[in-house]
Amino acid sequence: MSRRQIIVIAVVLLAACALPFVVSNYRTFQFTLALVYAIALLGLNMLTGYNGQISLGHGAFYAIGAYTTAILMDQYGVPYWATIPVAAAVCLVAGFLFGLPALRLEGLYLALATFALAVSLPALLKYHHLEHWTGGVQGIVILKPDPPFDLPINADQWLYFFTLAVTLLMFVLAWNILRGRMGRAMVAIRDQHVAAEAMGVHTAMVKSMTFGVSAMYTGVAGALGAIAIQFVAPDSFNIFVSIVFLVGIVIGGIASISGAIYGALFIQFVPNIADAISKAAPWAIFGIFLLGFVYLSPMGVAGAVRMAVVRLTRKAQNQAAKP
Amino acid sequence: MDEFLRQVLAGLATGGIYASLALALVMIYQATHLVNFAQGELAMFATYFAWSLIDAGVPYWPAFLLTVAFAFVLGVLIERVIIRPVENAPVLAVVVVFIALLVILNSVAGWIYSYTIKTFPSPFPEEPIFGKYITSHEGGAIGVTMVVLLLLYLFFRFTPLGLAMRAAAQNPDSARLVGIRVGWMLALGWGLAAAVGGVAGMMVAPIVFLDPNMMGGVLLYAFAAALVGGIDNPAGAVFGGFLVGVLENLLGAFVIGNELKLAVALVLIIGVLVVKPSGFFGKVLVTRV
Numbered sequence: 367m368s369r370r371q372i373i374v375i376a377v378v379l380l381a382a383c384a385l386p387f388v389v390s391n392y393r394t395f396q397f398t399l400a401l402v403y404a405i406a407l408l409g410l411n412m413l414t415g416y417n418g419q420i421s422l423g424h425g426a427f428y429a430i431g432a433y434t435t436a437i438l439m440d441q442y443g444v445p446y447w448a449t450i451p452v453a454a455a456v457c458l459v460a461g462f463l464f465g466l467p468a469l470r471l472e473g474l475y476l477a478l479a480t481f482a483l484a485v486s487l488p489a490l491l492k493y494h495h496l497e498h499w500t501g502g503v504q505g506i507v508i509l510k511p512d513p514p515f516d517l518p519i520n521a522d523q524w525l526y527f528f529t530l531a532v533t534l535l536m537f538v539l540a541w542n543i544l545r546g547r548m549g550r551a552m553v554a555i556r557d558q559h560v561a562a563e564a565m566g567v568h569t570a571m572v573k574s575m576t577f578g579v580s581a582m583y584t585g586v587a588g589a590l591g592a593i594a595i596q597f598v599a600p601d602s603f604n605i606f607v608s609i610v611f612l613v614g615i616v617i618g619g620i621a622s623i624s625g626a627i628y629g630a631l632f633i634q635f636v637p638n639i640a641d642a643i644s645k646a647a648p649w650a651i652f653g654i655f656l657l658g659f660v661y662l663s664p665m666g667v668a669g670a671v672r673m674a675v676v677r678l679t680r681k682a683q684n685q686a687a688k689p
Numbered sequence: 690m691d692e693f694l695r696q697v698l699a700g701l702a703t704g705g706i707y708a709s710l711a712l713a714l715v716m717i718y719q720a721t722h723l724v725n726f727a728q729g730e731l732a733m734f735a736t737y738f739a740w741s742l743i744d745a746g747v748p749y750w751p752a753f754l755l756t757v758a759f760a761f762v763l764g765v766l767i768e769r770v771i772i773r774p775v776e777n778a779p780v781l782a783v784v785v786v787f788i789a790l791l792v793i794l795n796s797v798a799g800w801i802y803s804y805t806i807k808t809f810p811s812p813f814p815e816e817p818i819f820g821k822y823i824t825s826h827e828g829g830a831i832g833v834t835m836v837v838l839l840l841l842y843l844f845f846r847f848t849p850l851g852l853a854m855r856a857a858a859q860n861p862d863s864a865r866l867v868g869i870r871v872g873w874m875l876a877l878g879w880g881l882a883a884a885v886g887g888v889a890g891m892m893v894a895p896i897v898f899l900d901p902n903m904m905g906g907v908l909l910y911a912f913a914a915a916l917v918g919g920i921d922n923p924a925g926a927v928f929g930g931f932l933v934g935v936l937e938n939l940l941g942a943f944v945i946g947n948e949l950k951l952a953v954a955l956v957l958i959i960g961v962l963v964v965k966p967s968g969f970f971g972k973v974l975v976t977r978v
Contacts, residue, residue: 646800653793
């Protein structure tokens with residue numbers, strides 16, 4: 367990392383830590399959700415952006431993570447922090463297993479299969495034989511955790527810091543995965559899968575592993591989201607959750623780690639503003655932004671920022687070079 | 690036995706609707722090798738148009754024909770304005786555009802007509818006219834589907850325009866060389882697909898009621914139908930539609946219960962894609978690497 371990148375990250379982190387002391391509790395809650403979305407978008411971006419497998423069904427893994435946490439807390443009295451590794455493990459396995467048949471599907475067909483998964487998910491969650499665990503249509507209500515060790519902050523602020531810590535951990539992990547052997551293999555498969563195979567990349571293993579890791583990220587996000595919202599129900603995990611994630615990675619920036627943050631802020635705060643116009647307005651705006659970004663800025667906000675930085679530094683260098 | 694027969698016939702009725710929508714998907718797939726995720730929302734939007742006409746006092750059948758025309762124009766416009774620029778773009782961009790289209794149509798319908806559920810009239814009488822096993826709307830829907838399929842068959846088989854459209858879909862380069870305007874043929878294909886989808890929407894609306902999300906499930910069954918029959922084979926899609934309709938109804942009534950009906954579509958889609966991606970009648974794709 368260059369020195370400038372380190373400075374930028376430090377400033378952003380400081381600002382993120384100061385945030386809950388400056389804004390209201392409700393805003394803090396909204397930023398907590400934005401962090402949750404950032405983790406989910408990072409997961410989807412690994413799969414779709416870096417590995418080129420299109421998923422329109424990541425809402426399903428988000429739901430599995432959320433339900434794992436809710437069931438563990440509600441039925442077995444597990445503390446909230448201990449449910450997150452479990453949700454991660456469950457989604458890793460679920461994603462890996464879904465990734466195995468997905469190996470045979472390319473591009474459009476994988477999009478179709480995952481789309482089907484997302485559309486039929488609410489019906490599966492309502493299934494009456496599972497009602498004992500899932501609570502059926504009513505869903506499950508869980509309690510908001512209190513801050514530990516008598517910290518002088520309220521529950522919203524604590525949850526924000528807890529989520530921030532998990533987010534940091536997940537981002538560092540992703541950064542390490544993506545610049546390492548695994549990440550290179552992922553990109554190689556996306557760009558030229560035949561060549562990648564010829565170079566000795568185990569295509570099937572890497573692809574299903576990516577699916578698993580991606581689902582794990584989304585599951586962790588789902589678990590944190592359930593704790594923040596304190597409620598899970600089948601109808602809150604419809605196809606539009608998956609579509610929101612797609613909106614997030616396209617607008618944030620495909621195959622970009624920082625893009626997950628831009629995308630998360632977009633999908634969290636734009637609907638809030640647009641809701642004032644009409645109930646349908648957020649979706650109309652999502653749709654129009656999707657089209658706009660595909661036509662005008664295919665690399666999303668992250669790509670635009672990168673271009674702007676390059677342009678500005680070049681100008682500065684040119685001016686410095688002139689006597 | 691009575692119950693069984695009733696379920697089979699009801700399955701054929703919804704199956705006909707799935708068949709129409711599946712046919713619309715296949716028509717677009719054949720021409721462009723794209724799967725139109727917004728096909729269901731296009732049909733929903735056309736159905737709302739029909740509803741507002743009928744609400745304004747237009748009799749059913751004129752409203753029906755006007756809606757078909759409206760859907761056709763909408764389809765052509767969407768192809769020309771929105772799909773054309775991404776025709777040769779990577780798959781992800783195309784999928785994103787389709788999803789954007791889905792979201793926009795859905796929200797515009799919700800904006801104009803609100804999200805409250807509306808009833809949609811059936812053109813067929815209340816009392817059963819096709820015997821005791823089947824309601825007259827179900828019987829009528831089968832009839833309408835059959836007429837649409839027959840008209841499409843006649844159009845593609847016996848008219849010069851139909852021939853040109855088939856040529857443009859099968860071999861765009863050669864078609865262009867003999868003077869067919871391939872771009873316009875694709876746009877016409879989109880228009881026809883949207884019109885057929887609109888008919889499916891108007892036939893299914895009296896059963897599932899009218900709301901902006903009504904086509905979600907139907908689209909899934911149509912995907913399943915198109916895949917079962919082979920996504921590049923129109924006749925296969927029709928067969929798949931009826932098969933999926935009957936299967937869904939029988940399994941729902943006797944085996945797994947109504948709650949898991951949608952899961953049938955999911956299992957069919959993933960099952961067919963994994964085990965036999967070309968479906969029953971599709972061409973087996975061989976890619977050179």
